Amino acid sequence: MKLVDLNTTEERIEALTEKIKPFAKRAHKYDEDGSFPFENFQVLKEIGYSALTVPKEFGGLGISLYEMLRLQETLAIADGSTALSIGWHMGITKFLGEEHIWKDDKYQSYANDVLTTGALLNNAATEPATGSPTRGGKPETSAKEVDTGWIINGRKTFTTLAPILDYFVVSASIEGKKQVGNFLVKRETSGLEIEETWDSIAMRGTGSHDLVLNDVHVSKDDFVQEISSGSKRAMxxxxxxxxxxxxxxxxxxxxxxxxxxxxxxxxxxxxxxxxxxxxxxxxxxxxxxxxxxxxxxxxxxxxxxxxxxxxxxxxxxxxxxxxxxxxxxxxxxxxxxxxxxxxxxxxxxxxxxxxxxxxxxxxxxxxxxxxxxxxxxxxxxxxxxxxxx
Missing domain, CATH: 1.20.140.10 (Butyryl-CoA Dehydrogenase, subunit A, domain 3)
Known part of the structure; x- marks a missing residue:
């Protein structure tokens, strides 16, 4: 059963509620161990949850913000860590597609992966020295342009979903310029490591570990967005x-x-x-x-x-x-x-x-x-x- 095959918001909420009942029973174990709920994400992938916010023009259902929040609230009743974690993917996927932040062919390639495999994405923006990116700190992570693309070096903290992410959207300062950009980095890229640092007493099942980038090479078109220092758009x-x-x-x-x-x-x-x-x-x-x-x-x-x-x-x-x-x-x-x-x-x-x-x-x-x-x-x-x- 895929949620996309159901006709209404209420039907999807009802089906989701039924599917995630075991999440509530498992939540204590993941919290106690500080382990990542891989089983929960397997269930969400099986029902096509992660693809619901891909806009219709890119082949998805393109659910409304209202419905996304209703589903997220339902999920959080069962397991808060799982809900918060996948909420980042759901929201960013919706935002990138609806606002055409990336080039359409780049987003379509990513969307196809989400639609067929349930691939997951999150932003990697927070750093030890800058704190929350909303405070306006410039990333210490750097991106150097070379003939074949970009070389990225740095460390990101609070990278939620780190154990299972397929794509990382990494913010980096561009060497030799005042510019800051977002770079799309696939999990299998050489030089990308996850350092298991997450020891919070809250949201222990989010796997919000450090992302370490050591001479990570990405192609020219993986520079997906220039980040302006001006006023932020409403999200x-x-x-x-x-x-x-x-x-x-x-x-x-x-x-x-x-x-x-x-x-x-x-x-x-x-x-x-x-x-x-x-x-x-x-x-x-x-x-x-x-x-x-x-x-x-x-x-x-x-x-x-x-x-x-x-x-x-x-x-x-x-x-x-x-x-x-x-x-x-x-x-x-x-x-x-x-x-x-x-x-x-x-x-x-x-x-x-x-x-x-x-x-x-x-x-x-x-x-x-x-x-x-x-x-x-x-x-x-x-x-x-x-x-x-």
Whole structure:
């Protein structure tokens, strides 16, 4: 069964939900071992998940941003690490194809690989010295032009999906110029190594190891994009991040409610779900989930229905969604743990994993401080043009 053969978003969500049930059972093992969930990705490849965001003009289904986020949230309820990992591939694949970032024949070649083999891609942009690329640091990774193409040297950190990626989009400073470019590097390229450095206590199953490039040779046409230092374009696909953390929060919410409706200490009649203080927390979780879903999906639908020009005015809105949903997700997991009590800190209890995982969202782009400053600047500017007195 391939998801592409189903007719509607709801049918695809239902089929995905069924297929990924084992993911939730395996999540504890991968977290405990810090190992990579190869089995999960095998399932996702079998159902053609990684190809869903390839645009129709390149032979794919070209699902909407709204549907991509719904699927990602569903996946994250089962396993947050798997969802966040493949979310990068899904979003970047969608963005590159829809925006024609690469030359069409280059993207088509990549898309064919995704459609036929389920090939996976991610950006490799973060470096030890520069931190998050959203802060504007220039890559220390270098690309030197030679007669036969380019020679790339450097190290990238937080390369999510490193154990299984087929393609790496590597940012590098071009030697002798101020220019920065993105280079497409295939996994089998000589000089490319994965150094297993990922030791985070959160999102342990993402395989976000270091990518090491030692005299890696790529062809001329693998220089796929020049990166401008000017204003960044709005990128709706990054909403896969809040969708993932909302999914994790919903998993915590479900666990807490199941616990509350089944736990009956001998000091009370019925279960603890009848207690006003527990009901208060359950209601607060539900309120936060509702707020997050409405914000996330209304903005996603606005993106889908907007022109390219209108989308470029949505940067602050996209950042606000990420900030709001991720912080609400942290609060939802906290409430769930308060309901479950001290047992939520047991290594066998999934709530402690959700707590660690959901906090990782605070460190995904865009950063909260940048979003708040941008919102403040726009608010001040708007008011200065429309003074109330």
């Amino acid at each position: 709706g696909w990054l909403l896969h991040i809040p969708a993932c953390y909302l999914g994790i929060a919903r998993a915590a919410q479900a666990y807490a409610i199941d616990f509350a409706t089944s736990y009956s200490p001998n000091s009370i009649e019925g279960t603890i779900s009848d207690l006003p203080n527990v009901k208060q927390k359950i209601g607060e979780m539900e309120l936060r989930v509702m707020q997050s879903q409405h914000f996330l999906y209304s903005v996603a639908q606005k993106w889908d229905q907007s022109s390219q020009e209108a989308r470029q005015t949505m940067q602050s809105e996209l950042g606000a969604v990420k900030l709001s949903v991720v912080n609400q997700a942290v609060e939802i997991v906290d409430l769930a743990m308060r309901i479950a009590g001290a047992r939520s800190l047991s290594k066998q209890n999934p709530l402690q994993r959700y707590y660690r995982d959901v906090r990782a969202g605070l460190h995904n782009p865009p950063m909260d401080d940048m979003t708040i400053i941008k919102l403040a600047s726009e608010s001040i500017q708007r008011q200065s043009h429309n003074p109330s007195h």
